[in-house]
Amino acid sequence: MAITETALPDPGARPRRIAISPDDMIWYTDFARGFLGRLNPATGKVSEWQSPSGPKSEPYGLVFAKGALWYNESFAKPNTIVRFDPGSEKFQSWAIPGGGDIVRNMSVTPDGNPVTANSLVNQVGWSRSNSSTRFQQIADFGEQQFLLG
Numbered sequence: 001m002a003i004t005e006t007a008l009p010d011p012g013a014r015p016r017r018i019a020i021s022p023d024d025m026i027w028y029t030d031f032a033r034g035f036l037g038r039l040n041p042a043t044g045k046v047s048e049w050q051s052p053s054g055p056k057s058e059p060y061g062l063v064f065a066k067g068a069l070w071y072n073e074s075f076a077k078p079n080t081i082v083r084f085d086p087g088s089e090k091f092q093s094w095a096i097p098g099g100g101d102i103v104r105n106m107s108v109t110p111d112g113n114p115v116t117a118n119s120l121v122n123q124v125g126w127s128r129s130n131s132s133t134r135f136q137q138i139a140d141f142g143e144q145q146f147l148l149g
Helices: none
Strands: 015-020 027-031 035-039 047-049 059-065 068-073 079-083 090-095 103-108 113-116 123-128 137-141
Touching: 015 059, 027 059, 059 103, 059 113, 068 113
Parallel strands: none
Antiparallel strands: 015 027, 027 035, 035 047, 059 068, 068 079, 079 090, 103 113, 113 123, 123 137
8 A cells, every 4th residue: 555645835734624526636624724725636736725714714624515515614603614616616604503613523414415513512413405505504402493595
């Protein structure tokens, strides 16, 4: 087995989570600098985008679902869910109604919707994206429903 490592463009980068998109791109959240990054493993090229809440946004949990990257900004209060469309390179953001308070991990339901582990507030949130540009948190342990966006 061979292990390959690629240095990121900024020595201050601290990738926190990764996701692989169907086109085999490796995506990461850079917690320290507030960026979303993409590594093309075939060429070694790295591209980065500043997260909507800026350098102190502390992006964390990350998944690829329904043609987009979904992650949270853990410094924003309340935390935000961010959607990034790799085709248009456009961001959308929504506040997490229960606060979120550091979404360390995310996953995807069998029907392709993002799920969050809201680690400091005893909540798991799951959502349904009614279209490619809408995010709806439909439940947490409090059984409340919220419509975002």
